[in-house]
Amino acid sequence: MNNLATRPLLGCIADDFTGATDLANMLVRGGMRTVQSIGIPTAEVAAGLDADAVVIALKSRTLPAAEAIEQSLAALAWLRERGCEQIFFKYCSTFDSTAAGNIGQVSEALLEALGSDFTLACPAFPENGRTIFRGHLFVQDQLLNESGMQHHPLTPMTDANLVRVLQAQTRQKVGLLRYDCVAQGAAKVKEQIATLRANGVGMAIADALSDADLYTLGEACAGLPLLTGGSGLALGLPENFRRAGRLRDVDAACVPLVAGGEVVLAGSASQATNGQVAAWLEAGRPALRIDPLALAAGKPVVAEALAFAANAGQTVLIYATSAPDEVKAVQAQLGVERAGALVEQALGEIASGLRAAGVRRFVVAGGETSGAVVQALNVQLLQIGAQIDPGVPATVSTTQEPLALALKSGNFGGRDFFAKALEQLAGGAQ
Known part of the structure; x- marks a missing residue:
């Protein structure tokens, strides 16, 4: 395994700093050596970069949409220059954004830049109580808009119907990949994605009630140029690269001691x-x-x-x-x-x-x-x-x-x- 290329396999763009760290954590758990950059790395910082995944942390969640798009496309260009084979756009597991959006607009811009016509949107993170059922986001046992997020000082969320929320933010047709399809496995999900694309759907909210659902979605989406979601959706991505023989057998979580x-x-x-x-x-x-x-x-x-x-x-x-x-x-x-x-x-x-x-x-x-x-x-x-x-x-x-x-x-x-x-x-x- 020592002759594996050192260029990153997965390139990630996160709309805030802790969201980036959350995603990086998930990738490390899956065995991917991961680094997180605060903004787009300079040439000096990027020199000698040796990682399976790079997560670029932006501060774009509450920016005007045009600025968020500009920053995200610049991050995409940097990641593609480094040879990243798949792009992940990460946002919060509570799907929060400004009233004018950003999740939809940035996803749309990334899709266009990648020459793709379809992506999933799945902020589910069951381990932290975020699940999606029939397109509605729950925080523990409460709908998103009854969970306290309706009082968020910057990005209040007053609607739990993610299909409706996302559709208001994009020109793409938004669909739903339902839980009963996901429960039938990756092959069935691939079939449903093909059906959604044939019907003109450019983005689909994906139901997910458990980590098993997220692994299924990850496997089914191995070939998509772009995925969008919370960190939970990244659970299944490392295994895609491992199955292809692309990951090193190392301790991805080892970091040095810091005194002080x-x-x-x-x-x-x-x-x-x-x-x-x-x-x-x-x-x-x-x-x-x-x-x-x-x-x-x-x-x-x-x-x-x-x-x-x-x-x-x-x-x-x-x-x-x-x-x-x-x-x-x-x-x-x-x-x-x-x-x-x-x-x-x-x-x-x-x-x-x-x-x-x-x-x-x-x-x-x-x-x-x-x-x-x-x-x-x-x-x-x-x-x-x-x-x-x-x-x-x-x-x-x-x-x-x-x-x-x-x-x-x-x-x-x-x-x-x-x-x-x-x-x-x-x-x-x-």
């Missing part, structure tokens, strides 16, 4: 992150809350946070996480975009200051927050290690002085995630 201080930074307002912050506080561990109104008033919030961390004598949590009604109250005063930008900038500056003070291990909650932190730390490429919780791996930066990071989507992780992530990062995520 540690911190938890949380900016997400999701239910899961609120629970994780509450668990930290209930344990009596030191924490400092960032007030967006104080930031807007020009108070020295960042300096106070750095002083708090320096004087605590133990690992601290610095957070802006709030309940939905509190978030709305702040947004009413500052505006949605300004409120979010103030918090992201502050947490990025805090991360940078902590790094200067010797912190080398960062646990970060929230997609937007993670994006701000990795940019502030000038992290450009991540090696993906072992899973901490479903959808969240340990990672280590591969440029400059190494940093260990756990970048968590707001909705992911158990209530004890912060403590678990700190323990795994300290142990090298082996």
